[in-house]
Amino acid sequence: MFAKSLSLSLMRSELRVMFTRRRTWAMLAAIALIPILLAVAVALTTEQLAPGEGPPFLDRVTQNGLFTGFTATLLALPLFLPLTMAVVAGDTIAGEASLGTLRYLLIAPVGRLRLLVVKYLGTIVFALAGTFTLMLAGGIIGAILFPIGPVTLLSGDQISLAESIGRMALVAIYTAISMSGLLAIGLFVSTLTTVPVGAMAATVVLAGVSQILDNLPQLSWLHEWLFTHYWLSFADLLRQPIELGSLASNSLLQLGYIAVFGALAYSRFTTKDILS
């Protein structure tokens, strides 16, 4: 009972610290800026994109503002979203260590495992906040600048406005799940060092490497094991009937990464001498 309420209060304080930091809000604002810039750029140009021209979905934005969120997710996935995730995940342990606050956190009767779990859950909350910000900002700016209405799915079927918003939420959740493996890697890297910037950079680099490997046909046997492999498969949620196969594969893969890197982070963090 005591342990449970302790965990809860630790979680609460972790989230309070995270969401009172200016850096968190700056990153969420930057994420929100992606769909806004995209929609404004599309609205300002008079040139009509022909279907199939430019990145997928971009030509649909002018007909239906709700597509702004999908296009923005697609554009943010390769670099920008992983970058913000790496900043948050890389900071978890290394950030406390560099500020000298890790010692004090562990002086309180908080096990190291519990601290890791709370730190990791905090990053997951940030991932959800980030992907929903992307979708919400996209939906709002799209509604202001363009007509909105029933969304045409990839299969050519139309779904109602309510269902469209449901699909947007699903894509946001899918993308947050996609980030969960990367966040676990970031957490582990963060236990290796007391320099948060190093942990952040290493995490971003790994996301990039994984995406490059995923594009090499010579390594096709490796592809389904790469944590970035299903990132762009969120498009499967935009088919009718909805294709949940990639959601299941992606979740299983990310769980695997969470298990492996969670275990590594546990082993490393619980055997490490905390000097700062």
Next chain:
Amino acid sequence: MRISKRWIPSVAVPAVIALGAVAVPLQANAVDLPDLSASEVMVLMQKSEVLEFSGTIVKVSDMGIPSLEFSSMVSEDMADEMAEKMPAEFADFVPAVIESNALTQAMELVSGTHNVRVYVSGQDKMRAQILDPMSQRDLIVNGDEFWIYDAKTATASTGTIDMEIDPAKQATAEKEVLDYAESIALDLSSPEAIANYLVDMIDETSTVEVGKDHSVAGRSAYQLLISPDADASLVERAEISVDSETGLPLRVEIYSTQQSEAAFSVGFESISFGPIDASLFEFAPPAGTVVTTLDSSDLEGYADKDSSNLEAELEATFKDAAKPQVIGEDWRSVVYLPALPADVPAELMATELFADMLTEVPGGKVFSSALVNVLLTDSGEVYMGAVTIEYLLSVSK
């Protein structure tokens, strides 16, 4: 130094995952069905009358040639723009966007991996969806109406299948079209169609055996092994997985004499039997779609056998071209064309990639892959078949 016990999870977790990755597929293969002879399995397959099912088909081809990148993410405009901006030394890195037409689409469908979802309800309702990355192509047949929709270009074609056509005429047309599609190996997205084609090939020149009982798409299946006796054939063997309950062919794998991995495999990854929501077969093109109405006379007798829109397009394209001729029979049949179809895009022939794939032989050039060899003679004739180069050369003489 003693290593802490706390490192145990870091070793145990990856070990468990590795074990699971190995053990799960093994377990799925442990199936034991009542023994049947090869002819009994073929009867089971022929009697198959599954009329309502849905599933996901995965088609993988590994023909030993580089898969041509008809990248759906790069448009012609983008490539042009890249060519403009890049310094001349980097020109080689500009993706060559090859004109997209029926033939290049067909080649794209033959090479690489594709996921296709199919929904079949009765004899006159079906929907096939080719799941492209960030896009999709749909073929919907609903009674006498059909639709072809491409999400990437937002275009649709529609038409009606005239049921009043003289049945005799329709049968001939149907046969011609199917023969033609088979001769150019296009009807490739349906395990059933390929299995039927292979079983038709069985005669005294083939050995047929029943392989190991196994599991495909979560269903127990018999395995039919067909090996051609002809030395000239490039086909080592074909394996057909037949659902033990319904007789529906679930997977076809074709092995080449040239490599150990399957050169071509098409099969259900998942399948479920049972009624399908009728609304799935009702299609109305979304606003902003460019709709073309096709003349039904071009397409008579198509829809019920069709599994992709390509055949229809190809037939329309090649209508005026010289009809291909088939020389020889069974596993050694060779398709002969008096000239290369005009539709083969010049850019494709000019690409270095393609040039690299051609080898010089006395009397012409050979395009060689694991399952198909194509001989382009110096006089412009084309011979192709699933046979060795030597055999092609001997036929051309």
